[in-house]
Amino acid sequence: MSTAALPRVTVVAAKHRDAGPLVALQRDAADLAVLCAGSDDKEGRAVLDRALSEAEGRGCRVSHAPRTLTAQQGGGKEELLKEFHELRPQRLLLPDPDPVRSGYDDSAGVPVHDVPPGHAVTALDALAAAREYQHSTGEPVFVDCRRAGAEDGADAATVLRYPHTTHWLAEGFDGRLSAFLPSADGVLRWTQDEPGGRGWQGPEPLAGPHLMPGLSVHRDPHGFVHLLALRRTPRKDGGEDVAVVRAAQYRTGGPLTPWHSLGSPNPGDRYKSREVGFPAAGFDASGSLFVFARNFGHSISVRAQGADGHWAPWQHLRGARVADEIVTVTTARGEVEVYARARDTAAVVRWHRTGGVWTEDRTVPLAPAPGSLAAGPEPGTLLFRDLGTNEPCVWQPGLASALPIGGADGAGPVTGASGVAAEGWTYSALVRSGPGGTCVVGAHAQGRPDTGVWWNDLGARSPRMPAMVHDRTGGVTLATVDAAGRLSLAHRQSPDGAFAFGSWHTA
Known part of the structure; x- marks a missing residue:
């Protein structure tokens, strides 16, 4: 890749030493710039210098020395906005705007954090500036926030505060496909012109005031697409709340419904509501929607909407302390189950309903790598990467152990689609990120992952996870998006022949 074509990536941090781990998140070649809200000492500057030197070894170009936004210049949103107009970032790497507490001061009634408050302030200023920059220029900006307390040197999939969207390509009620991804200023949408066609429109910005840079995409049993996110709103008594919000697309290419707040598992407290985890959701066979999120106490809370549209209040599922990594699966019986990675051990906890009551199961025999849990393409199955080997594995209740399926290269979740016909057999198709963020596909006989998976790069x-859709015609479509917001697609060459794809084309 020529330097002229390098994606433009900007790191914003509180101080030089804090920018080092953010620079390390940029694994691929990029035109890299660093902005610091405050100055640092010699040791802190040395930390950043080493990180930038290592980045140059990965092919990054550092065109100028890190810039410090002094107190006299403001150092906040306005100064960052001015810098963004000069740098024109396509990707931002930021600290955690809502770090999880390390303790709680009962006498003061406030959480205690391991990171200075300036980290969150810097992130919030940068998010506000990025929203304004994208809104005024129309140029998409993708944002990744590094979770406070994350291990240095860990892969991006394991340290993000807001996980990358997985199932972001969805078939609508009319058979046309839509792609949805979060950006600095709300959601970006691409829309297929006609079912099975190669023409697309987008990216189209969909209003999402004050959304945080994450998105969860779900298709209901009727073919309508539902979006879930986190939204920050000011409180009348000062501070801000973070709430789970939902919008829906009932007509492909049509407007979204207004973003409806589902509230927080910990409402009414300006500190506790800010720590809500990123939501996961699932529909059961009746059309009921279940939304899950990690709460302030580090257990799971659920809020359900019945098929009649009525919302029940948030319910806390007491039990194991969990990390901010939750996925749902829908079983062959059409029931929703939820899995979460444990917070303090290398384990997974499962909740399922028995007689309408949520039951905790701590006997799940898995040790997943952080950031790798995903629903499998077949009902009731779970995909993850093994903590020790990084190899993708498949598991479902009743199995004594997980089954490895190869593909230890790459990082992040594995997703896919079932019911794919190929040369007289039925397969489950899989897609994942490979080395350097390439799109890697595979397939195994449906219901028989033990027969082996043949992976093909x-x-x-792409800096985002690839996505896959198996549509009603039998076609399979793959999608990636580059740092500049260009959507690329590849289509299976035959709906029932060999599992092979044509060349990539830009939407």
Whole structure:
């Protein structure tokens, strides 16, 4: 890749030493800039210098020395906005705007954090500036926030405060596909012109005031697409609340419904509500929607909407302390179950309903790598990467152990689709990120992952997870998006022939 074509990535941190781990998140070649809200000592500057030197070894270009936004210049949103107009970032790497507490001061009634408050302030200023920059220029900006307390040197999939969207390509009620991804200023949408066609429109910005940079996409049993996110809103008594919000697309290419607040598992407290985890959701066979999120106490809370549209209040599922990594699966009986990675041990906890009551199961025999849990393409199955080997594995209740399926290269979740016909057999198709963020596909006989998976690297490097859809016609479509917001697609060459794809084309 020529330097002229390098994606433009800007790191914003409180001080130089804090920018080092953020620079390390940029694993691929990029035109890299660093902005610091405050100055640092010699040791802190040395930390950043080492990180930038290592980045140059990965092919990054550092065009100028890190810039410090002094107190006299403001150092806040306005100064960052001015810098963004000069740097024109396509990707931002930021600290955690809502770090999880390390303790709680009962006498003062406030949480205690391991990171200075300036980290969150810097992140919030940068998010506000990025929203304004994208809104005024129309240029998409993708944002990744590094979770406070994350291990240095860990892969991006394991340290993000807001996980990358997985199932972001969805078939609508009319058979056309839509792609949805979070950006600095709300959601970006691409829309297919006609079912099975190669023409697309987008990216189209969809209003999402004050959304945080994460998105969860779900298709209900009727073919309508639902979006879940976190939204920050000011409180009348000062501070801000973070709440789970939902919008829906009932007509492909049409407007979203207004973003409806589902509130917080810990409402009414300006500190506790800010720590809500990123939501996961699932529909059961009746059309009821279940939304889950980690609460302030580090257990799981659920809020359900019945098929009649009525919302029940948030319910706390007492039990194991969990990390901010939750996925749902829908079983062959059409029931929703939820899995969460444990917070303090290398384990997974499962909740399922028995007689309408949520039951905790701590006997799940898995040790997943952080950031790798995903629903499998077959009902009731779970996909993850093994903590020790990084190899993708599949598991479902009743199995004594998980089954490895190869593909230890790459990082992050594995997703896919079932019911794919190929040369007289039915397969489950899989997609994941490979080395350097390429799109890697595979397949195994449906219901028989033990027969083996044949992985094929299709290229199309992307900083986001690739997505896959198996549509009603039998076609399979793959999608990636580059740092500049260009959507690329590849289509299966035959709906029932060999599992092979044509060349990538830009929407």
